[in-house]
Amino acid sequence: MDTKQLKLMTLEEAVSRIEDGMVLGIGTGSTIELLVPGIGKLVNDKGYKLTGVCTSKRTESQATALNIPVIHVNDATHIDLAIDGADEIDPQLNLIKGGGAALFREKVIDEMAEQFVVLADETKIVDYLGQTFKLPVEVDCFNWRLVMRHIEGYIKGEVSLRMADEQPLITDNGNYILDVHLTEKVDPYEFHEFLIHLTGVLETGYFLDLATEAIVGTQLGVKILQR
Template identity: 65%
Template structure:
């Protein structure tokens, strides 16, 4: 019986096989990607690959640089060949909820820009609907966060909490707050995202709809690869 860490690591080979010489790689955030980075660095060194990384968080950039991976800023690239990231939830159509680590805005910029976006997950992240096991993170401006929270609650009698860290409000790399929204099965992700994104003060939502091209999932029965239907 493999634990979650082992299941995550089991997905790495399939992802790393897609990393080729000369690529610009989008490097995601979270526990899975932090485990992946040393393996990526080892591949770069052993195969003498010339790759450049663009990172979705300051923490990821720090870890990647520490392992000798060349990192540049998003505004210094015009193309990302491959993005590899984790997810908090993955549904059967490869739609995602992301943002458990608070980096959802930068993740969406990089993952959506990539020619191919590959998601790594363990089987516990697979859900029948988005919001089944995880709250939806929404990044909002500090100035009017409470007004935004009330408008979100009013959408469908939803529960909204401001994310805290060590008894103080969590602050994103962009200097904003995160509101975590408890969802239910009746909510249409595309419609709710549209409602949220047009609220003044909302930077981005943790819905990643129609962005992922492939999900590599570690299960007790082995690694399963799901590709987006054309």
């Protein structure tokens, strides 16, 4: 099975976690794009009263088109369940996220959620964070080069500005993304603390101690990981 088929395996399990009346945090990325129609069916076919809080403009547009009620995060007093993808998952269910450039809004919503369920295919399971995927860091456009130099002076690896159509990618928050390619293992807690205290850094792609469950599509079936 290819990665899309593995992702599709996780959707039924994810939808089964959704209960009528929930406020849902709805993530961003290729896996969630496959999930949102399933949420729409709960609303339109089964009459579920659901409210979505979306992590990106792209997800909000998709949800709205499927008649899923959506509110802004500032209007949400709580989130029952957040569902999102991940770029890497370590044995402790710590994550790297941000491949879809929505890491700040994702973290705001995932931190609010009582339960945070991650959907992934088995290629996203790693021994340690940074093993296969670059760490995204959302930074202000004003001093991104200064931030890049600080990071390059701290770690062994390469830092690049994420581009889109030959221009710097702009996040929904109007910022840039720096992608940090780590060439050796680092402590994610220490590296996050270093990064988050740099002036100009909005957020990092480390999602530490947040996920409560991972639903993973494998060649042998769906695997459930819990923290």
